[in-house]
Amino acid sequence: MTNQDIRKILVEELHRIAPDIVLDEIDPDGDLHDEFEIDSMDFLTLVTALAKRFALEMPEADYPKMQSFNALADYLQDRKT
């Protein structure tokens, strides 16, 4: 799976949770909670959805590696390859 594929899926799943956010307006290195205006509950929903889509375990201990859009994309990339 290419980095682009991963990002496409990530965008889709984020859109399901925060459809009000325009991707062009966000800072991909900014704090995910701030940029997408998601709370802890939304974040858990997102992680659960991504874990399912990518057939991955995404343990709580890894959450600090998922704190921005880019960090999360890189994390998924690392785990899938």
Place this chain on the structure above:
Amino acid sequence: MQDYDSICENFSWAEARKLIDGFPDGGLNIAHEAIERHLLAGHGDQIALRWIAKSGDCTDFSYQQMSELSNRFANVLHAHGLEKGARVYSLLGRVPDLYIAALGTLKAGCVFCPLFSAFGPEPIHSRMEIGGANALITTGRLYKHKIIALRDRLPELHTVLLIDDDMEGAERLLPLMEKASDRFEVARTDAEDTALLHFTSGTTGKPKGVVHVHEAVVAHHMTGRIALDLKPGDTYWCTADPGWVTGTSYGIIAPLTNRVTMIVDEAEFDVARWYDILAKERVNVWYTAPTAIRMLMKAGRDAIADHEFPALRFMASVGEPLNPEAVIWGNDVFGKPFHDNWWQTETGGIMIANFASVTVKPGSMGKPLPGIAAGIVEVGEGGAKELTKPMAIGELALRPGWPSMMRGYLHEEARYRKCFSGGWYLSGDLAMRDDDGYFWFVGRSDDLIKSSGHLIGPFEVESTLMEHDAVAEVAVIGVPDETAGERVKAYVALKPGFEASDALQLELLGHARKKLGPAVAPKEIVFRTNLPKTRSGKIMRRLLKARELGLPEGDISTLESDER
């Protein structure tokens, strides 16, 4: 606390008042009790606030520094013509400026109203409009995203201070602070002068502005000592955001009046980070919420393995009933139970609690605080009557008269009066009292939703969804959620010409989130052809909820048209 019964017997609010200074003429100011009196007693060098930034960097503020910074802020307010009684709002994350602004506002004799930064523009607007906000302190980002578009609809808002930016219609705070004097004489407020304005949701209509006065500090101080076991010099971590009442009463006022060192973490919940903070900062007293405790439980024992907490003495929880498993889990992993307690925005401070010195009954909210008379009542035609039979279910009620009791709902006398009957304040919560005098939460007596410890009014969410072109009718309820307690769910019936689809569902979700923010917007939206209604056309949320929970539908004699 030593013996619960003897303390209750010997307790009086007049004696509790002696634990704080007050002014010689009988006046009282919360900020004086929180900061200045500790300086006078020679404790200026003690750390008042240790702020942990998202990056993990720590910044310490001594009581002396908090005094000087809040003096500067009070001077900035006066320089902007904000005098006694003016309403100063904050819309900030957990950053030092929020705490400085709160104290400076109170020093200036103004009214402080903290807003939760995850609110969207609509909840912000209604709260600023009802309170008649005169000034706002926020960030450039929040100002741009949430306030600019509202400015025309907030005629009384004349001052906007930004902690990190400079924009048209707003001023950067830092240069103003630097220019201002660090000396200020605390306003000689009267005990009954308004100090704080907190908003709480109603079942119908707009949110209610709950008015608290400076005298509330007597209860904040005393309950901090008794219910949270705060002792001078303790390190204390209240995880609540000051945008909610817990984060102000027990995240600013009670800890400071009790001269503890407060830990404030800017970041959102994170398992590893939280365990690190508890251990590394040697937290003595920890006040948190069931949602967070359940998330820690879910992360399992591995997450805690490398940590030890020898300094941790007392753990408390508030926001919604703490399930017995969580109390027991506390015992297993920390060697001590979580102490659940109960109170509301209206009560200003903790009313019922599990105390350090009293055996915890897992699942119970505990016993009334000294000076608080609580009962279970039934409200009939003749007014509220107490139910004295153990485990009788009724409305949890309190005898009014404690210092932090709300003094009113702003501009809503009728709604305020409705809270009282037969000499009781009616909480709206259903509960039971057992043989030993412990109280047990049963549920809400109304349609309010409790999600992650926050009270959400269905009406506010419904009104926003109704603004969308496609929506004909809508009902919003809370459905059970493993982690958050309840989660907001909306049932939507569409206008003719609109088809239910995945795209429309996302559009509605986006609409709601944009206007309400993630803390209030529904997490789930479902479509229906028709919603259950009474003959008078009122949507029966109760029925939707019973069906969602698989409970008996109860009295449906008023049901005219049913859910399809």
